[in-house]
Amino acid sequence: MVTTQDIQVKFFRAISMLSSPLEALVQELAPDALVADIFFPFANDVAARHGIPRLTFHGTSFFSMCAADSVRRHRPHEKVSSDDELFLLPGLPDKITMTRPQLPDELKISVETDFTRLLKRSYEAAGRCFGMIVNSFYELEPRYVDHYRNALGKRAWHIGPVSLCNRNLQEKAQRGGREASVDGHECLEWLNSRGPCSVVYVCFGTHDVQVLG
Template sequence: MMFFYPLGTEKRQMLQMKGVHLTRQCLMLLQVGLSPAIQNLSTATSMKMTKVFQAFLMLQPQLVDLIHEMQPDCIVSDVFYPWTSDVAAELRIPRLAFNGSSFFSYCAEQCIKEHKPHLEVESNNEKFKLPGLPDVIEMVRSELPSWITRHKPDGFSQLLDVIRESEKRCYGMLMNRFHELEASYEEHLNKIIGIKTWSIGPVSLLANNEIEDKESRGGNPNIQTTNLLQWLNEKEPNSVLYINFGSLIQMSRNQITEIAHAIQESSQSFIWVIKKNDEDNDDDIVNKGLQKGFEERMSRTKKGLIIKGWAPQLMILEHKSVGGFLTHCGWNSILEGISSGLPMITWPLFAEQFYNEKLLIEVVKIGVGVGSKKWWHLGEEPEIIKREEIGKAIAFFDG
């Protein structure tokens, strides 16, 4: 969350006090049953994500006190801090909500909540149209988020309702997008839904213009960037497929095995990033589904490179040798892929990712799907996509 305020000496001192609130944050993490090492969603397992949101909400009293002490002229806060609309009203100042997703996903979900077309079909696999949108969009019920399909609302769906209500009361929304990508949906959100918006993205590119920033974005590099660049420089232009499922997704052992077989059976050069927990070592990665000797064979033949854990994604995507991106359809990854001029293989799993896939395939027409059709509920096993389907999508980019 960010604040705009007059920067006097007193205000600077207030900023220096924020370290106190970080200590309180650690105490709150312990109260909800989380380790103090978990500071954001990317460091939490899927089963602990709900507890991270609980810890966020517990910070409200301290942040309210801080806002009143700072006396800002305007509040810019993430949508997951809906109570800041009330604080802004108390102080008689505007609040701008920051939304990190796409115009398309916002409009699609608003359409589903208003018209409920998913209730008009008889099965989870029967297609229905989303009425009133600028394009003809079809989905199936199994692709919809749990907060839409559950008969009884849970805590998270109730929080989303509070967020939507607070957005109607704020001055407007800042969106991490750019007008040229979703112009018709920006207009739909402003005129039909009735929320003022400003496109300020892609913020990841604005914040990472220098090569040093691209190498270090997201944490401390755990691979030799020089060796990675040397490997990429030896490849033909547009010949490498980059595979990354983001910072939150850890694929099951069986799914990793299916991906490995699909890659091995293709003629496609690749870079594959496999999420690694802090407690994992390289042997654990093998135990999670990579066949014995797979990495060595890929390295020896120079066909592929496996990165365990963090990777300098922006630097890789912008390299001339990279010609495609297999992505989970997280919005930041999509923006980076589009800004790098890459077509994408889409593999949505949860959150708003299935909406984002529709944007790439049916609106912008720069993607092809692996056939993922089941929204991943926390605590359940994700849908397994077989090697044959993955292979078909990979062949779309085969060098």
């Protein structure tokens, strides 16, 4: 039976085949920088060979990056005795607790697989790149932007909210049937007007490469 992990491994192996076409594209366009999704670890080497910085694009949030860093660094889920027991994510600005079932599989299993090795290479490459570009904005999660930059000592720029389907400002302002400014202030006002636990945020992620000229 084909598992989800089998499909993921094949997908990431297919992504690795983009290395040569990306090399040719950078050679042709001679860009000033290369922005690549976190799952393109080979982008570091391509950028280095052409003497340009590689920046990693992260499509979720500063909070998720800080939380994942806490789990990888401290392994708090290994110190509880059951899946129902809460554990604290150390070192974060707020008291964040989780249970083991809430973690992604690659953080829970102790045995390395092809999939976890692929993820490890991706995160290691992201850690060595020039900096991180995040689909977020400062007012949404200021404590975690500051934590990522200052406590973890990493370069990062928030450029969100990023929308690739609506290109011009007029279309962006009309999304959802209400006006929203590009800097996100009206978005925060709308969120603050909702009741507790009444808004669901869903992110399906992305896999893309962008070249900055």
